[in-house]
Amino acid sequence: MGEIEPAAALELLVDGNKRFVAGHRLHPHQDADRRTALGAAQKPFAVLFGCSDSRLAAEIIFDRGLGDLFVVRTAGHVLGPEVLGSIEYAVAALDTPLIAVLGHDSCGAIAAALDAVRHGTTPDGFIRDVVERVMLSVLAVRFQALTDADAAVEEHIRYTTDMLVQRSAVIADRLAEGRLGVVGLSYRLGEGTVRQVAAHGV
Numbered sequence: 001m002g003e004i005e006p007a008a009a010l011e012l013l014v015d016g017n018k019r020f021v022a023g024h025r026l027h028p029h030q031d032a033d034r035r036t037a038l039g040a041a042q043k044p045f046a047v048l049f050g051c052s053d054s055r056l057a058a059e060i061i062f063d064r065g066l067g068d069l070f071v072v073r074t075a076g077h078v079l080g081p082e083v084l085g086s087i088e089y090a091v092a093a094l095d096t097p098l099i100a101v102l103g104h105d106s107c108g109a110i111a112a113a114l115d116a117v118r119h120g121t122t123p124d125g126f127i128r129d130v131v132e133r134v135m136l137s138v139l140a141v142r143f144q145a146l147t148d149a150d151a152a153v154e155e156h157i158r159y160t161t162d163m164l165v166q167r168s169a170v171i172a173d174r175l176a177e178g179r180l181g182v183v184g185l186s187y188r189l190g191e192g193t194v195r196q197v198a199a200h201g202v
Contacts, residue, residue, distance in 0.1 A: 004045050004097055005097060006097045006098050006178075006179075006180060006181025006201055006202050007181065007202050009045045009046050009097045009098035009181070010046075010098055010100070010181060010183060010202050012045055012046070012064075013046055013062050013098070013100060013185075013194075014194070016062040016063035016064055017061060017062050017063070017192070017193065017194050019063045020060065020061050020062065020063045020192055021191065021192045021193055025063045026063055027063070027065065028063070028064065028065050028068075029064065029065025029066050029067060029068055030065040030066060034065060034066050034067065035066055037067075038066055038067045042067050042070075042094060043067065043094065043095075044067060044068055044069055044070040044090065044094060044096050045068060045069075045096065045097065045098065046068070046069055046070070046096060046097075046098040046099070046100055047069075047070045047071075047072065047087050047090045047091070047096050047098065047099040047100065048062075048069045048070070048071045048072070048100050048102060049072045049073070049077055049083070049087060049099060049100070049101050049102065049160075049164075050071070050072075050073050050077055050100075050101070050102035050103070051073065051074070051075065051076055051077045051102065051103060051104060051107060051109070052073045052074055052075045053075075053104060053107065053108070055104070055189050056073075056102060056104055056187060058071045058073075058102070059071075061187065061192060061194075070090040070094065070096055072086045072087060074130075075108070075109050075127075075130045076107060076108075076109025076110065076113075076130050076133070076134045076156070077101055077102065077103055077156075077157075077160050078109070078129075078130050078133040078134060078160075079133070079160060079163055079164070079167070080133075084164075084167060084168055087099060087164065087168070087171070088168055088170045088171065091170055091171060091174055091180060092170050095179075096180075097179060097180055097181065098180070098181050098182075098183070098202070099164060099171070099180065099181070099182045099183070100182075100183050100184075100185055101157055101160045101161045101164070101182070101183070101184045101185065101198070102157075102185050102187055102194070103153050103154075103156060103157040103160070103184070103185070103186055103187065104153065104186065104187040104188070104189055105149070105150055105153055105186070105187070105188055105189055105190075106149075106189055107149075107153055107156075109130050109131065109134050110134060110138065110149060110152050110153055110156060111149065112127070112130075112131045112134075113131050113134040113135050113137075113138040113152070114138055114145060114146065114149060114152060116131055116135065117135075117138055117139065117142055117145075117146070118146065134156055136159065137152060137155045137156035137158075137159040137160075138152045138155070138156070140155055140159070141155045150186075153186060154186055154197045157184040157185070157186055157197050157198060158184055158197060158198040160184065161182055161183065161184035161198040161199075161200065162198070162200075164182055165182055165200050175200055175201045178201065180201060181199070181200065181201040181202035182199070182200040182201060182202070183196055183198065183199045183200075183202055184196065184197050184198030184199070185197070
């Protein structure tokens with residue numbers, strides 16, 4: 001795809017989502033020629049760090065194909081060393097100009113964190129780790145979020161977007177150089193639309 005600016009990369013994502021919502025998908029880069037061309041190297045235009053929810057398939061909702069998106073997904077898009085390392089690889093080694101954090105309404109991780117706030121209990125096993133990492137976002141807007149879960153969703157997207165910049169020197173340096181943008185997007189499951197709720201360098 002060649003060199004691309006962060007704002008142009010975001011525009012590609014937004015335009016693809018508009019096609020998806022309108023039912024006019026192009027299904028780009030999904031043929032044998034594209035597969036063959038990518039055999040030796042990849043040059044994605046965006047890192048998509050999203051929730052693992054099965055309804056959030058990145059290449060579908062942004063109408064993209066092979067080699068376009070470097071996708072990293074965890075429940076509740078929670079950050080950990082492996083996630084940060086994967087994203088840093090895309091930025092440092094692949095020169096990817098955009099990181100998009102993708103959260104969504106009706107998020108199970110957010111709902112579990114809200115339940116923990118209401119009842120003072122957390123799930124067992126490693127699900128607890130996910131809930132605990134979401135908890136700081138929920139607590140920041142807890143009074144509003146107890147009646148409007150979307151407030152917690154958007155706060156957690158903002159929190160994750162900010163944490164990427166704060167935790168990673170690689171990301172912060174690329175931002176300072178103007179070579180990278182980081183955005184937070186909120187996805188509506190019913191409508192299929194995305195809306196920007198946070199941004200750095202775009």
